[in-house]
Amino acid sequence: MRAPDLIRFAGRAATGNPLRTSLLVLAMAIGVAAVVVLTALGDGARRYVMDQFSSLGSNLVIVLPGRSQTGGFNPANAITGTPRDLTINDAQALLRAPAVLRVAPLAVGTSEISVPGKLREVMVAGTTSQYPELRHLELAQGSFLPAEDWNRGTSVAVIGAKVREELFGAEPAVGRLVRIGDRRFRIGGVLAVSGEGLGMNSDELVFVPVALAQAMFNSNTLFRIMVEARSREDIPAAKAQVQDILKLRHEGEEDVTVITQDAVLATFDRLLSALTLGVAGIAAISLAVAGILVMNVMLVSVVQRTGEIGLLKALGATGGAIRLAFLTEAAMLSAAGALVGYLLGQAGAAVIRQLYPSFPAYPPDWAVLAGLATALVTGLLFGVLPARRAALLDPVEALAKR
Amino acid sequence: MGVAPAQPQIRLSGIERVFHLGDSEVHALRHLDVAIAPGEYVAVMGPSGSGKSTLLNLLGLLDRPDAGSYQFDGRDVTTLSPEEQARVRSERIGFVFQSFHLVPRLTAFDNIALPMMLAGIAPRERAERVARALKDYGLEDRAGHRPDQLSGGQRQRVAIARATIMRPAMILADEPTGNLDRATGDEVVHLLEALNASGVTLIVVTHDPGIGGRARRQLLMEDGRLAHDSAPAD
Numbered sequence: 001m002r003a004p005d006l007i008r009f010a011g012r013a014a015t016g017n018p019l020r021t022s023l024l025v026l027a028m029a030i031g032v033a034a035v036v037v038l039t040a041l042g043d044g045a046r047r048y049v050m051d052q053f054s055s056l057g058s059n060l061v062i063v064l065p066g067r068s069q070t071g072g073f074n075p076a077n078a079i080t081g082t083p084r085d086l087t088i089n090d091a092q093a094l095l096r097a098p099a100v101l102r103v104a105p106l107a108v109g110t111s112e113i114s115v116p117g118k119l120r121e122v123m124v125a126g127t128t129s130q131y132p133e134l135r136h137l138e139l140a141q142g143s144f145l146p147a148e149d150w151n152r153g154t155s156v157a158v159i160g161a162k163v164r165e166e167l168f169g170a171e172p173a174v175g176r177l178v179r180i181g182d183r184r185f186r187i188g189g190v191l192a193v194s195g196e197g198l199g200m201n202s203d204e205l206v207f208v209p210v211a212l213a214q215a216m217f218n219s220n221t222l223f224r225i226m227v228e229a230r231s232r233e234d235i236p237a238a239k240a241q242v243q244d245i246l247k248l249r250h251e252g253e254e255d256v257t258v259i260t261q262d263a264v265l266a267t268f269d270r271l272l273s274a275l276t277l278g279v280a281g282i283a284a285i286s287l288a289v290a291g292i293l294v295m296n297v298m299l300v301s302v303v304q305r306t307g308e309i310g311l312l313k314a315l316g317a318t319g320g321a322i323r324l325a326f327l328t329e330a331a332m333l334s335a336a337g338a339l340v341g342y343l344l345g346q347a348g349a350a351v352i353r354q355l356y357p358s359f360p361a362y363p364p365d366w367a368v369l370a371g372l373a374t375a376l377v378t379g380l381l382f383g384v385l386p387a388r389r390a391a392l393l394d395p396v397e398a399l400a401k402r
Numbered sequence: 403m404g405v406a407p408a409q410p411q412i413r414l415s416g417i418e419r420v421f422h423l424g425d426s427e428v429h430a431l432r433h434l435d436v437a438i439a440p441g442e443y444v445a446v447m448g449p450s451g452s453g454k455s456t457l458l459n460l461l462g463l464l465d466r467p468d469a470g471s472y473q474f475d476g477r478d479v480t481t482l483s484p485e486e487q488a489r490v491r492s493e494r495i496g497f498v499f500q501s502f503h504l505v506p507r508l509t510a511f512d513n514i515a516l517p518m519m520l521a522g523i524a525p526r527e528r529a530e531r532v533a534r535a536l537k538d539y540g541l542e543d544r545a546g547h548r549p550d551q552l553s554g555g556q557r558q559r560v561a562i563a564r565a566t567i568m569r570p571a572m573i574l575a576d577e578p579t580g581n582l583d584r585a586t587g588d589e590v591v592h593l594l595e596a597l598n599a600s601g602v603t604l605i606v607v608t609h610d611p612g613i614g615g616r617a618r619r620q621l622l623m624e625d626g627r628l629a630h631d632s633a634p635a636d
Contacts, residue, residue: 016507311503315517316492395464
């Protein structure tokens, strides 16, 4: 049989029973659509987290107080167990590291900000002048905290876009006086709208000099020290130098944790890729179920068309030709299902993106290809048995049946 | 080998066919020797279960004998592979069935074209030959009709057109008039006889003595044996 004839013949056979065909296509389509939508969700989550982490800044090395790794029991720890504070001087000392470009200490707490007649609870972040460069934050008005002695600090505050909106509305904010906690500050600048940023929304933050924040919260320790390495290649060196300097300053004890943005990104990437893969695997089960359905339907079809198969043999069709015709039919049904499922899945992902614009729910190419390929392969694989059965039918018995 | 007036097209010698039904054995054909010359018109008759359908299936290469040899066009076809047998069926043998066996979802045109499609003949040539066949069998205005839109006589004419479209050397008809009324049945028999007149070997299995009697040669089957042969070829 010529290929176009084969396809036409199988196509007619497939559409000969519209209900059967549409149900089968639907089952296959649901399987493929599930793969597409679920991987879009999984990969969307991965992209979302990656974007969030990337928006933190670039080439970041982050210092946390306390040690998160266990190093076995050390008798010295039994006596001097409490970790030292991470101080402003520690942060300043890091500027000496050759691989370090910028340093910004971060002290965080909540307080109240008020102008006459309005009061709001805010998160207050104490930091220094280079924080915006480090975190890629833009100012809408005014300027950020002045460059000065980190241990002193003038009473200047920089507020997020939302805080400005709520406190001042349409009025100009720069230059106004506000009360934060029990101190008075002059507004030095307003940050541009930046949106959600992993955990901290800078639109709702108030920045003050780190020394004043510590005084406000009556604490000597920093929440984080954000360090920017000179380049991507310098990140490991920066990390090592930061560790060495702090170890030296803390009398030989490694009581801080230094993480790099790259490492965190890589970890999340691996984690969420694995999640996507797992989800795709679960969705693929529905494809296998659809494949079994293809087999069932094709088996019934062979029984229903026994007479026809006998006739085809009498008319000179070889067993191979009949096997090919049934396989082609199974493949066409699977292909149609895969196509419909692909369109359904893409539509579903588009709906999700429409509903949650910040969530990049795009199915990864590999998942789409794998889904389509699995659909075709299962369809063919499960079509083999019915096709074999059709090809092996005894023409005499097949013709005797009507 | 004797000096036969014409080389027989079909030579069956010592054919046995046994069916196993549970523990019992049914001898459908017992030691059958028949020779049929090209262009003969043979009726195979006999009661139900006498083995005439089994004989027809054997002749059509749809079934294999358990013993004996079947020579078709001078070559032993029982030893051919299934693919080669399919080829012989495709090129040399046309089938006409009692229940027509048309493919219900295909039009008359496509049903007639089916053997050519299976044989891989180009669509252009197929269309020409089917158009001619439709004309020859008075079905021009039925080309686009599906079998359920055709009368019994028309269906059998489509089936005959299909059986002859590959220009076979032999037509095997199994009760071709069994599902038709007298008048259309006669019409179909005349069509088959016209084919025979053009040189095609015609073998008809029938219950109907009226139809069987029209053949130039009658084979009477009884209990798997050839009980009577009106005109043995050799």
